[in-house]
Amino acid sequence: MPPLKNTSLTGDCPHSGPIEQVRYGCTLGALASVIAIPGAVPITHCGPGCATKQFHALSGINAYQGGECYVPSTNMGNREVIFGGADRLDELIAATLRVMEADLFVVQTGCIPGLIGDDVESVVNRYRRRGAPIVFADTAGYRGNNFTGHETIARAIIDQHARDYDGPKHERLVNVWSLLPYQNPFWRGDLAEIRRILEGIGLEVNILFGPASDGVSEWKAIPRAKFNLVLSPWLGLETARHLETKYGQPFLHVPAIPIGARLTGRFLRDVASFAGLPPEPVEAFIAREERDYYLYLRDFSAFYAGCTSQYRLPSQFVIIGESAYTLAVARFLADQLGLLPGVQIATENPPDTERDSIRAQFANLAEGVHADIAFIEDGFEAHRRVIESDFTGHYPVVFGSTWEGELAKRIGAPLIEIAHPATDEVVLSRSYVGYRGALQLLERTYTAVVRESTVG
Amino acid sequence: MALNLKVPQAETREQRLGTIIQWDGAASQLARDSAFTHGCQKGCDNGGRRLCEASTPFSQASMCAEQIAVTNATIIQESVVIQHSPIGCAASQTFTCRYYRDLAERRGWKLEDPKAICTNLIEQDMVFGGIRKLEETIREAWERHHPKVIFIAASCASGIIGDDIESAARSLEAELGVVIVPLYCEGFRSKHWSSGWDVIEHGILRRLVSREGKKQPDLINVIHLGGPDVFSPLLAPLGLKTNLVMGGSTLDTLAQMSEAQATVTMCFVLSYLATGLEQDYGVPEVKAPLPYGLADTDRWLREIASVTGRQGNVEAVIAAERERIAPELERIRKALAGKKGFVAAGAAFAHGLLVVLRELGVEVDSAFSYHHDPASDSGDPTQDTLSNLVDGWGDIPNYTVSPDQHFQAHAALQRSKPDFVVCRHSGTFASLAARMGIPVLPIFYSNDGIGYQGLITIGRAILRVLPRRRFYEDVSAHSRFPYQKWWLEETDPFAPIIEPA
Numbered sequence: 001m002p003p004l005k006n007t008s009l010t011g012d013c014p015h016s017g018p019i020e021q022v023r024y025g026c027t028l029g030a031l032a033s034v035i036a037i038p039g040a041v042p043i044t045h046c047g048p049g050c051a052t053k054q055f056h057a058l059s060g061i062n063a064y065q066g067g068e069c070y071v072p073s074t075n076m077g078n079r080e081v082i083f084g085g086a087d088r089l090d091e092l093i094a095a096t097l098r099v100m101e102a103d104l105f106v107v108q109t110g111c112i113p114g115l116i117g118d119d120v121e122s123v124v125n126r127y128r129r130r131g132a133p134i135v136f137a138d139t140a141g142y143r144g145n146n147f148t149g150h151e152t153i154a155r156a157i158i159d160q161h162a163r164d165y166d167g168p169k170h171e172r173l174v175n176v177w178s179l180l181p182y183q184n185p186f187w188r189g190d191l192a193e194i195r196r197i198l199e200g201i202g203l204e205v206n207i208l209f210g211p212a213s214d215g216v217s218e219w220k221a222i223p224r225a226k227f228n229l230v231l232s233p234w235l236g237l238e239t240a241r242h243l244e245t246k247y248g249q250p251f252l253h254v255p256a257i258p259i260g261a262r263l264t265g266r267f268l269r270d271v272a273s274f275a276g277l278p279p280e281p282v283e284a285f286i287a288r289e290e291r292d293y294y295l296y297l298r299d300f301s302a303f304y305a306g307c308t309s310q311y312r313l314p315s316q317f318v319i320i321g322e323s324a325y326t327l328a329v330a331r332f333l334a335d336q337l338g339l340l341p342g343v344q345i346a347t348e349n350p351p352d353t354e355r356d357s358i359r360a361q362f363a364n365l366a367e368g369v370h371a372d373i374a375f376i377e378d379g380f381e382a383h384r385r386v387i388e389s390d391f392t393g394h395y396p397v398v399f400g401s402t403w404e405g406e407l408a409k410r411i412g413a414p415l416i417e418i419a420h421p422a423t424d425e426v427v428l429s430r431s432y433v434g435y436r437g438a439l440q441l442l443e444r445t446y447t448a449v450v451r452e453s454t455v456g
Numbered sequence: 457m458a459l460n461l462k463v464p465q466a467e468t469r470e471q472r473l474g475t476i477i478q479w480d481g482a483a484s485q486l487a488r489d490s491a492f493t494h495g496c497q498k499g500c501d502n503g504g505r506r507l508c509e510a511s512t513p514f515s516q517a518s519m520c521a522e523q524i525a526v527t528n529a530t531i532i533q534e535s536v537v538i539q540h541s542p543i544g545c546a547a548s549q550t551f552t553c554r555y556y557r558d559l560a561e562r563r564g565w566k567l568e569d570p571k572a573i574c575t576n577l578i579e580q581d582m583v584f585g586g587i588r589k590l591e592e593t594i595r596e597a598w599e600r601h602h603p604k605v606i607f608i609a610a611s612c613a614s615g616i617i618g619d620d621i622e623s624a625a626r627s628l629e630a631e632l633g634v635v636i637v638p639l640y641c642e643g644f645r646s647k648h649w650s651s652g653w654d655v656i657e658h659g660i661l662r663r664l665v666s667r668e669g670k671k672q673p674d675l676i677n678v679i680h681l682g683g684p685d686v687f688s689p690l691l692a693p694l695g696l697k698t699n700l701v702m703g704g705s706t707l708d709t710l711a712q713m714s715e716a717q718a719t720v721t722m723c724f725v726l727s728y729l730a731t732g733l734e735q736d737y738g739v740p741e742v743k744a745p746l747p748y749g750l751a752d753t754d755r756w757l758r759e760i761a762s763v764t765g766r767q768g769n770v771e772a773v774i775a776a777e778r779e780r781i782a783p784e785l786e787r788i789r790k791a792l793a794g795k796k797g798f799v800a801a802g803a804a805f806a807h808g809l810l811v812v813l814r815e816l817g818v819e820v821d822s823a824f825s826y827h828h829d830p831a832s833d834s835g836d837p838t839q840d841t842l843s844n845l846v847d848g849w850g851d852i853p854n855y856t857v858s859p860d861q862h863f864q865a866h867a868a869l870q871r872s873k874p875d876f877v878v879c880r881h882s883g884t885f886a887s888l889a890a891r892m893g894i895p896v897l898p899i900f901y902s903n904d905g906i907g908y909q910g911l912i913t914i915g916r917a918i919l920r921v922l923p924r925r926r927f928y929e930d931v932s933a934h935s936r937f938p939y940q941k942w943w944l945e946e947t948d949p950f951a952p953i954i955e956p957a
Contacts, residue, residue, distance in 0.1 A: 115613065
């Protein structure tokens with residue numbers, strides 16, 4: 001094992017070291033992704049606390065997205081650990097099909113069946129052969145985290161439920177792979193905004209997760225899409241590559257989710273060009289959106305210029321969060337508002353193979369603006385980097401999770417919660433991306449700034 | 457049966473107490489059948505019928521003992537908890553952080569995040585073992601925070617791969633000179649999460665209680681589930697100083713438990729600690745029903761006065777308290793007249809809340825208990841809270857034992873159709889009741905219902921939530937549950953699901 005300590009201010013943390021201030025779930029936590037698909041229900045084969053713990057951490061207290069947990073579970077005990085749990089799972093699936101109603105069941109395993117060697121696949125396959133809408137995903141907790149688990153469940157549904165397809169492609173249909181549901185507190189509103197702007201330029205969208213999705217029917221329609229859009233630094237790439245091989249669907253990878261008119265316009269033009277859409281309707285949509293957006297921005301500029309100049313408007317931003325939002329927000333702040341990047345930390349342990357491309361994104365946040373991104377999962381180490389960094393002459397602002405509350409106080413900065421866990425935000429449909437989301441992000445950020453300067 | 461504090465692992469409560477997690481019927485029947493567990497054998501008035509656990513092929517995600525043990529270790533001040541587990545087990549720390557900060561605010565502690573580190577076991581650790589990682593993490597915890605105690609919590613994964621936590625704890629304790637307390641709380645070990653209380657209390661009894669302190673003549677240990685100190689106002693007039701433990705403790709309060717005159721427990725689900733203090737430290741446990749409702753609070757105070765030799769003014773204290781709350785109690789009773797309530801909570805705590813509702817004049821015909829202990833660790837019949845409820849306040853015809861199972865709770869609420877629900881562990885039950893259009897009072901801090909003031913606190917809280925029915929009914933009319941129609945109409949939580957082969 002490599003040494004656990006890293007005393008420098010640059011570089012990443014060693015892989016799989018100890019983690020203080022947990023910022024994601026385990027592989028089984030991808031059950032939240034299943035719950036995010038309207039009409040889908042996970043069936044969990046794991047210990048008694050595993051499924052609720054994941055769901056409550058990711059949803060219940062993370063921006064209070066909803067805590068009602070009815071996930072079937074074998075709640076494995078001594079008996080199953082000693083004698084095997086496949087029979088109990090068999091019984092649970094039979095009972096679930098009698099009691100629950102869903103378009104799709106996803107059987108997920110936790111650590112215990114992985115370690116004791118239950119043959120879960122055979123059990124699930126028996127039900128599939130009888131026509132039950134059920135698939136199996138190996139999500140043993142120690143295999144990875146809820147990000148990698150997300151791709152595992154996507155793959156399981158595609159391969160076992162969407163099935164083979166070589167019919168005609170629907171010319172304007174796109175599958176979107178973007179934010180991790182529930183993990184990101186704003187995913188519901190964000191996916192709705194992403195769907196809205198893509199439909200605005202003339203596409204039809206399988207958004208696949210959340211209230212803006214039609215649910216399991218969208219998953220069945222995945223093979224008919226013309227292409228896949230991966231709108232995140234790395235999450236979804238594995239799925240898109242798989243779909244490319246499986247259905248011959250090309251994919252467009254846009255690492256930075258666009259926030260604000262400038263970046264969103266560029267994004268929509270790139271997508272339109274990739275999809276071969278006629279430019280006129282695209283430009284018309286962008287113009288309509290920009291008209292609204294810039295009216296608000298014009299009015300905000302009075303505040304920003306200092307009509308109430310007693311406030312300490314931030315000049316430097318620190319972001320600690322999953323790479324998707326860290327990158328998206330950093331771009332917006334640097335490119336749209338002219339703030340300078342301070343310490344930037346991605347907390348979700350992206351695969352080694354994708355890290356260089358993420359670094360490249362940060363190296364060119366906006367014209368002439370360079371930032372370093374460190375990959376650090378351990379909150380203690382992340383905070384050390386921030387505390388020891390240089391704020392000379394700056395007013396910092398922190399974007400992060402609830403764990404950054406103490407840090408923000410310590411460096412005298414306002415905190416805007418954008419990452420898991422966000423226990424000081426109640427989020428329903430709020431979005432921070434695209435055109436409309438950018439305005440809400442401005443509202444929330446500068447409300448925090450004003451309160452920081454006036455209260456306490 | 458005596459607790460065995462010589463071994464590192466606590467026996468589970470199904471082994472010690474015969475705990476069950478599935479049952480449905482009249483509370484009076486459950487109380488009678490439980491008596492068998494006390495060893496009454498053929499002398500039982502039900503003819504020696506054994507307590508028989510129900511079963512159902514369908515089950516939903518529940519909670520584990522690890523979460524209870526870890527949460528309650530984490531909220532002990534000046535500690536670091538190391539979860540020797542894959543990262544998912546640590547997910548609950550985001551909740552615990554909120555909980556700790558709230559406690560800190562209420563108790564006037566320093567407002568800071570609690571300290572917990574996960575060893576983050578991954579696949580290769582499952583193959584090669586995770587002990588080296590654990591040792592490095594212990595050193596790291598020490599270097600980062602210099603805690604006064606380090607807890608190491610086991611997990612399902614570390615338990616199955618057989619990591620020798622005990623040896624690691626001993627060698628690092630010698631190396632670093634800090635107390636290291638292993639917690640054997642693998643989730644699969646017990647079928648009920650409340651075993652987690654026993655695990656943390658076992659660790660406290662073995663390592664954190666002082667054997668050297670002098671007796672303090674006015675000190676009384678109060679073991680509670682968590683929340684603000686509602687005990688000092690009751691006990692101070694008797695000249696007693698409250699040593700409030702569990703549910704957020706300082707190491708000093710835990711150490712000085714051996715110096716107290718007596719121990720009272722606010723929920724017999726936590727009876728392990730009090731029994732251990734009596735057995736190993738000679739601190740007597742007050743044997744009285746829990747202080748819910750007027751009469752039982754009277755008895756509770758008299759018993760405390762008797763055990764600590766402070767009978768002098770206890771009757772005056774009782775009379776003054778009763779007089780103080782009488783007008784408000786009357787107002788609340790009038791406002792709640794004709795209302796029907798439903799209680800969902802864990803065993804003894806549920807029984808206490810049921811007494812409160814009946815004292816408030818609320819009709820209750822149904823309750824939901826997350827588990828059932830046929831006995832408490834002391835084995836003393838005065839701690840049989842279910843019999844106390846049935847004998848003192850009448851039967852509960854529909855009494856369901858279920859570990860917070862959403863589908864069973866749905867059936868139980870369909871059967872009862874209450875005007876409101878009072879519940880603990882608010883994740884499943886509270887959200888469910890709300891979505892069924894029923895106003896719900898979630899109890900986060902379980903001390904809310906205790907003593908004379910508890911009647912007022914709970915009564916007022918119910919009156920605050922009743923008007924929200926319009927919100928819940930609106931939501932209920934516009935959302936649905938993922939159950940089949942036949943189950944949505946079912947009113948028996950244990951209705952057969954799969955026909956016998």
